[in-house]
C-alpha cells in the first residue's frame with residue numbers, strides 16, 4: 268500500500284472554500300499559556316517539556332535524518348486547499364523541516380484566523396545531516412522492507428491464532444462429566460487425547476492421560492501427564508524430579524513439578540510440563556495410518572505370502588516414492604542430539620526416546636516430552652546397583668533408541684526397527700540416502716561398543732552450519748514481523764488515548780468537556796483522520812492516511828492541517844505539535860482523576876513516549 272503518495276481531490280477542499288465564502292466565524296482555541304495570542308505557543312511549551320517523544324527530541328536536536336516530502340502530491344494528507352491565495356499563504360504545507368522554534372503569527376482572512384510561521388530562509392534552515400553517499404529518508408516511521416503490509420504475514424498470524432484457539436479450548440462438561448474442577452493448583456482441565464475406557468498401558472505399565480490445564484493463580488497454561496493408579500512408595504525418586512526441573516533446553520519439554528492427587532478418584536501421579544499448543548507426536552506426523560496414502564511398507568499382508576525378492580523390490584519402490592527429505596532427517600538428528608547432549612551431561616538419561624514421546628510443532632521444532640516419568644515410575648529399588656552405572660546403561664539405551672528412530676524415519680516405518688527387518692531397512696537406507704546417514708545409524712546401533720552423543724557431532728559436520736543459517740533466517744523473518752507489531756502497538760496506544768477523550772459524555776461534572784477547548788481540536792482531528800468523505804459524500808477510507816496522521820501526531824511534527832467544524836462554519840489551522848500537546852494535556856487530566864485503573868492508563872500514557 269503506497270501511503271506516501273496520494274493526490275486525490277477531496278471534498279474537504281470544497282468545504283474549506285465554502286467556509287471562506289460564507290465568512291465563517293473564527294474558532295479560537297482555548298489559550299493555554301498566558302500569551303495574548305489566540306494561538307497557544309506550543310512550540311515553546313513543547314520544546315521545554317520533559318516528556319518528549321524520543322523521535323521528537325531527535326527532531327528538535329536535529330539528530331534524526333528526517334525528510335518530509337515537500338511536494339503536496341507526495342503527502343498522504345488530503346489536499347486541503349485549491350489553487351487559491353490560501354494555498355500560497357497557508358501554512359498547511361509546512362513540514363517537519365521548518366524550525367519549530369520560529370515565532371508564529373496570525374492573520375484573519377474573512378473571519379477565519381490562520382496561524383503562520385515565518386518563512387525559513389536558507390540560512391536559518393538547518394539541513395538535516397545525512398551520511399555522505401546516502402539520500403535522506405522519506406518521513407516514515409514504519410520501515411517495512413520485504414512487503415508493504417502493516418500487519419503480520421498471513422502464515423504467522425494463522426499459526427499464532429491457531430495456537431491461541433487451542434490454548435483457550437474448554438472441555439464440554441457433557442462429554443467429560445468426570446473431569447475434576449481442580450487438581451491441586453490447576454483448573455480448566457482439557458484432555459489432549461481421548462480418555463480411553465480400556466486400560467491402555469503403553470510403555471510405563473500404567474495408564475497415562477495428558478491434559479491441558481490452567482494454573483489457578485498465574486493463569487499460565489500447562490500440560491498435566493497423569494499416571495493413573497500410581498502410589499509413590501518412597502520419595503527417593505524426587506531427587507530426579509529436582510534434576511529434571513533444573514534442566515532447560517529448547518528441545519525438551521520443561522518439567523515444572525510433580526505431585527500426587529486423589530482428585531480423579533484414585534491415586535494419581537501428576538507431572539506438570541510446559542504446554543506447547545498445536546504440537547503433535549512424531550508418530551502421528553510421520554507414521555500415522557490416518558495420513559492419506561500412508562501404509563507401513565514393512566507391514567506384510569500375511570494372507571498373500573510373496574517371495575522375498577518381490578517384497579524387497581516393493582519396499583524399495585515404496586521408500587523411494589515416500590521417503591522423507593534427507594535434510595529434514597538431519598534437522599531432526601541435530602535437535603535430538605542437542606537435547607541428548609545436555610541430558611547426558613547432567614548425569615541423566617531420557618529413557619523415553621520414542622516417536623510417541625517426541626512432540627513436533629508446525630515449524631518442525633522437536634521436543635522430548637516425557638522426561639522424568641520413567642525415573643519416577645520405574646524407580647529402582649535395587650540398591651545394590653551403583654546409580655552411575657545405571658545412568659550410563661540408560662544413556663547407552665538412549666543412543667540405541669536414537670539409532671532406531673532415525674532408521675524408522677528413513678524407512679518411514681516403525682516396523683523397520685524390528686530385529687528381523689533391520690538388515691533390509693539398512694539396505695534401503697544405503698540405496699536411498701547418503702553414506703553419512705547410514706554410518707550414523709550403524710554407529711548408534713552398534714550396541715557392543717561404548718557410544719557417546721559427542722561422537723555424533725563430527726558425523727553431522729557442516730550440516731550444523733546449514734541448520735544455524737536456517738535458524739538465523741527464520742529469526743530475521745520473525746524480527747521483521749515483530750517490528751510491524753511494535754508500530755501497531757504504538758498506534759493502538761495513541762488511538763486509546765484519543766478514544767478515551769473523544770465523545771466522553773462528561774468529565775468532572777462538565778457535560779461539554781469533550782466538546783470544548785483542547786478536546787474540541789481533538790474531536791475535529793478525529794474527524795480529519797477517520798471520517799473523511801469523498802465529494803459525493805461517500806466515506807473515503809485510506810489506511811495510509813490514518814497511519815500517517817497518527818504517526819505525525821505521535822511525533823508532534825510542526826506540519827499544520829486545517830480542521831473543519833462539522834457545521835462547516837469554522838476552520839482551525841493547527842499543527843500536529845499543538846494537537847499532540849492537547850492530547851497529552853487532556854489525557855493527563857483524565858488519568859489524574861482516574862482511580863481504578865490508573866496504573867494501566869499511566870502505562871498507556873508513557874507507552875508512546877517510552878516504549879518506542
Ligand SMILES: Nc1ncnc2c1ncn2[C@@H]1O[C@H](COP(=O)(O)OP(=O)(O)OP(=O)(O)O)[C@@H](O)[C@H]1O
Nearest residue numbers: 459460469477490520541542543546547548623636
Ligand atoms: N507439552 C505438550 N504440549 C502440548 N501438547 C502435548 C504436550 N505433550 C504431549 N502433547 C500432546 O498430547 C497428546 C498425548 O500425548 P502422549 O505423550 O500421551 O502421546 P500418546 O501418543 O498418546 O502416547 P501414549 O501411548 O503414551 O498415550 C499428543 O497429541 C501430544 O501431541
